[in-house]
Structures are given as structure tokens and as C-alpha cells.
Amino acid sequence: MGLRITSAPRARSIMIERTLFGEDHNIFRETVRRFVEREIVPFHEKWEKDGIVPRELWLKAGKEGLLCCTVPEEYGGLGADYIFDVIVFEELWRVGASGPGFLIHTDLVATYILSFGTEEQKKTWLPKMVRGEAIGSLGMTEPHAGSDLKAIRTRAVRDGDDFVINGQKVFISNGQLCDVLVLATKTDSEAGAKGVTLFLVEGDRPGFTRGRNLDKLGMKAQDTSELFFDNVRIPATNILGQEGRGFELMMTKLPQERLAQAIRSAMVTETVIDYTVAYTAERKAFGQTIADFQNTQFKLADLKTKATLARVFTDKCIELFMEGRLDAVDAAMAKMYTANLHCETVDECLQLFGGWGYMWEYPIARAYADARIVKIAGGSIEIMKLIISRQMFAEYRRTHPKGH
Template identity: 75%
Template sequence: MFKRSLFNQEHEMFRDTVRKFIDKEIAPYHYQWESEGVVPRDLWLKAGEAGMLCCTIPEQYGGLELDYLFDVIVFEEMARSGFTGPGFLIHCDLVATYIKSFGTEEQKQQWLPKMVSGEAIGSLGMTEPHAGSDLRNIRTRAVRDGDDYVINGQKVFISNGQLCDVLVLATKTDAADRDNGITLFLVDTSLPGFERGKNLDKLGMKAQDTSELFFEDLRVPASCMLGEEGKGFDLMMTKLSQERLAQAIRSATVAEHLIDITVDYTADRAAFGKTIADFQNTQFKIAELKTDAVIGRVFTDECIKKFMEGDLDQVDAAMAKMWLSNLHCRVADECLQLFGGWGYMWEYPISRAFADARIVKIAGGSIEIMKHIIGRNVFKEAKKRQ
């Protein structure tokens, strides 16, 4: 059977720590958090104390300065657990990465130590009611006023929105320039003019807070700008491959886990004098899903290697995101079918996994956008051969 070669003994020791943390601090409470629509803030502090947040952040900013595989382990074990409430991936892989990559020394000192400890929770403010995949179409405005910028607008579908202390916010500083009019800011959510809307009621991922955010004459110092004015879109594009890789990592892990629990269930569940696993249909379905999951895992691990070497391009990331997102949803659907009526009951993990799965075809760039990126590149390469 296929075995992964990415991780060493130190990595696996950390994986064991993460699993124990999940069993102790998340598993007993997650069902309650699904009802409440949010996880408690003290979970973030406990995760920080356990060394699970922002593993790659340099020591000078309070981090452990470990390699990317330690972050991967946290993402994988959270995905394997099926507990989708804690928004660690967004906090670590996106917000902290933006600050580490593009922030000033002052910005790094202000936010990164608190993000490592879990004292400050990060969120990404990009999507708007009229701008999802088309980020150039955002309408949230930031207007210069002396040494400050005044921000007005709104965001929607913002994960960690109810809890976030720092927000990487995409704004328009030049409404007439689609390509170069976007600017990013690091927003302290305690400032006047920032308001959280309702916690949105979603199909799945019930324990993860997802919010509307509003900005009404929010005044932020120019020193809160992340990168240069008008260069926000370029900065966002440089991180999309990493975001899509993280999505693929999660989907690959969930697919593997759902296959495993379905194998266990069908081996025990009896029907017509034998187990569900004895039926040829079950064996053929599992054979197909298992093979596709292994193929997806091999490609995902190769993308992880490329990313760590600085060589993961947007096309490979889009392929990984598209393939694994589709597989994730198909595995959730076909495995639920093998559970029969019990698979439709919310108390069964396969039911919640089915509801949680659907977002992966949308978040981090829709499947249609991935196809556009891949198809455009195919024909671009074809022209080079002519």
C-alpha cells in the first residue's frame, strides 16, 4: 500500500501531540459549538500554548520557526477529525502568512506574537456581496485623509468574522483602476467604525463563525497599509497558490478519512445475511474511491514539495484544488450512500462531512475559476508549440 515519505520522526511526534489536543480540547465540545455557531476564544489560547498556531513564524516574532510540514500536520489532523469549527487554517496559512510576507517590522511585532499565542485571531476580508471570485470588482473604499485612510463598505462570508482581532482587508483606493486600484490594510477590529454583522447560518461547517462585516467611516492610520498602495491585487495573487494547496491538503485528508470510516461501517453492518462489505457493489465503489484518493494524495504531496521549494505555480495549485475538491464531494456523497439511512442522521460523522464538503468547490476560488486557469494555460502552451 502507498506510504508517504514527506514526514520524519519529529513531524510524527508533533502529529501525535495534535491528535491528543483534538481528542481532549475539541472532540468533547464540538457538537455543542455547532449549535452555538462559534468556538470559544480560550480554545485559541490553548492551541497557541500547544504550539499549533503559525508554526512557521520566526522566533523573533514568538514562533517556533518550523518548516511548513508542521502547519500541514495541523491542517491534516483537523481535517481528519471532522471538526470544522476552529478556523486555524485561515489564521495560520493566510493571515499570518500575509503579515509575515508583506508586513512592516512594526506590523509584524504588533500582530504575529499574539497570533502565535492565540491571543489575537486573524481573518481575511476579501469577499463582498457583489465580488466573490472577481476580486477586482470589490466596492469597499479607502480614501486618504491626512495621515489616515477612511474606509466604508462591507464584506460577507468572512470566516473567523465573529472572533477576529486583526483583519487583512481588501479595499479600493482607486475606483477607476480595476487592476491597480486595490490596497490591503491590517485592520484592528477594536477601532470605531468596525461592526460585525450576524453570524451566518450555513449549510455546513456549523461551528465555524462566518460573518458579515461592516465599515462605516473606519479611520485607520496609513501605517496599517499592507504593502504599497494600489498593489493589493498583486499581493493577493502571490498567495492564491498557497491557499489552494491548503484546500487540497484538507480535501485529500477528508477523502481518506471518509473512506476509512465507511470501510469500518460496511464491514460491521449486516444485510441479507451478510455484511454490506461483502457485496460486490460496495467493494467496487471502495476500490474506485480508494484509488482516486491515493492518486490525489500523491499529487498533493508533490505540490507540497514544490511549494516548499518555491516552485508551485498557479496552474498546478489550481489542478490540485479542482481535482481534490471534486473528489472530496464525490467521496462524501458515495460513502454516505453506503451508510444508508443512518448516513442521513446528523449524529453520524458522515452526515456532517457531507454538509461540510460542498463549500470546497467554492472557497478559495470556484471550480469554474480553476478550470479557466488550467484551460487558459493549456492553450497558451499550445501556441508556444506552434
């Protein structure tokens, strides 16, 4: 049957040494890697069939300190730097673990609450999220509003000291499991972007129901849901940030969301190349290994070069983010380039596996199925191109006034 890989090899062939990590980071990576190999790899195939991971995994991850690493100690977290979260994400993606929705929980929901929440909201949710006792989800996408967040139709109408919410969300990661949802609503349908408000919605609120767990092309162990809101009543104290500022708050977090997508794509690209080098070095055809063919060597050399460039740029964006200097354009370029490369790599590498690459038992098949979402999640490739090109022409017009 050829080479059977059950977990990913360690990324080890980067031409340029990564300089982001100190000794504490390296020790933490070993802890995360052991957890992933012990608690995730042996069970992931079952979770893919189930379409969901058990809540017990979240509790175990919380106990190991793998959730919301940057949350300050006063709210139960490690108070660590962003690199600790990056390490958790990288180790999950290194083994193709699509199931645990730690990224949404840690990098988005906890970040929203920490950045914009009241002291009471932080004290209520962050310690539970760190421990894995409360699972977070982000409710923004709707059937009629994907990348255009201003076009959402879910409405929140004030009623005294409360708001009453009606509407629908779709493609919501952690939707089946979530205990707290950062929900984007329209509180003023006439105000455009200034009519968007974010709320924290508890998972047990009357009128909040979870639809079917969606059957996706890939990321099969990650529960992804439709959510429905039928006269869901919540107090005004559940507003996250300020009324009417939701769109503005979402825009401030998009670079971080897109950086996370770039980190994922950079790691998966490297790992898939490693899979393929190992396979082609052992698999024989026509009296020689597949690696002996010049076509194989040229394809992998090309991908390796692009992967190294993607890694350098992604790591630079991580540095910029930690310094508070990552802007929307750099994040868009990182997301666009790495997502395109991610999809190119899984396609080219699956071809080198031949028929075995099409078999679900091989990690390359799973990687291929999981990859396609990266051109959509966190903003489509087309939106990234608009962001980049608008900045280019705005800069040109700024430096070349009319008449000169």
C-alpha cells in the same frame, strides 16, 4: 443503531507511503492528535450548535504551539517548516473539526503579515497570533464580488495621514472573533486591479461592526460573518505592502490557499473512506455484511484508487510549495481534482450508510454537509478550469506561432 464513530480512525491504509514527514513531524503529530482528541472532539457538537468556538480554545492551541508554526522565533513562533502547519490542519480535518478557524489565521493572515508587513506590523501582531491572543481573519469577499477580486467596492479614501474605509464584506471566516483583519479595498476606483490596496484593520476600530453570524449548510462550528465599515479611520501605516499593490499580493498567495484546500480534501476523502470501510464491514443486510456485496467493494475500490492518486499529487504539490516552485496551474489542478473527489466520496459513502448516513450524529452526515464548500472556497471549480485551460492554450500558441 449500527456503528457510532465519535472520532476518526487514523489514516492507515495508504498504498504509497508518504515521504514528507521526519521524526520531528511524527512526534509533533502525536502532540496535535492528543490536543484535538482532548480539547476539540468532546466539545465540537456543542460548538456546532453555538456556531462558534470559544476564545479559550485559541489560547490553549497557542500554548501547545499549534498556531502559526512557520512564524520565525524572533516573532514568537516555532520557526518550523510548512509541514508542521499541514499536520495541524490534517489532524483537525481527520476528526471533522470544522470549528477552529486555524487555517485562515495561520496559513493566510499570518502569512500575509509575515510576507508583506512592516517590521512594526510583524512585531505587533505575530507574537499575539502565535499565542492565540489575537485572532486573524481575511476580508476579501463581498456580496457583489466573489471570485472576481478586482470588482470589490469597499473603498479606502485618503484623508491626510489616514484612510477612511466604507463598505461591506461577507462570508468572512473568524469574522465574529477576529482581532486583526487583512482587508482588501479599492483606493483608486478607476485603476482596476492596480487600484486595490490591503490594510490591517484592528477589530476594535470605531465604525467596524460585525453583522450576523451566518447560518450555513455545513462547517457549522466555524463562525462566518458579514462585516461592515462605516467611516472606519485607520492610519496610512496600516497599509499592508504598498498602496495599489493589493491585487498583486493576493495573487501571490492564491496557490498556497488552494493547496490548503487540496490538503483538506485529500485528508477528508481518506478519512471518509475509512469510516465507510469500518461501517460496511460490521453492518449487516440480507444475511451478510454490506462489505460482502460486490457493489460496495467496487465503489470503495474505485474511491480508494482515486484517493491515492489525489494524495500523491497533493503531497507533490506540498513539496513544490516548500521549494518555492508551486505555480498557479498546479495549485488549481490540485484544488479542482481533490475538491471534486471530496464531494464524490462523501456522496457515494453516505449512500453505503443508508438511512443512518442521513443522521447528524454520524460523522458521514457532517462530512457530507461540510464538503460542498470545497468547490467554492479558494476559488470556484470554474475559475480553476479557466486557469488551467488558459495555460494550456497559451502554451500551445507559444509553441505553435501563427503561420506554422
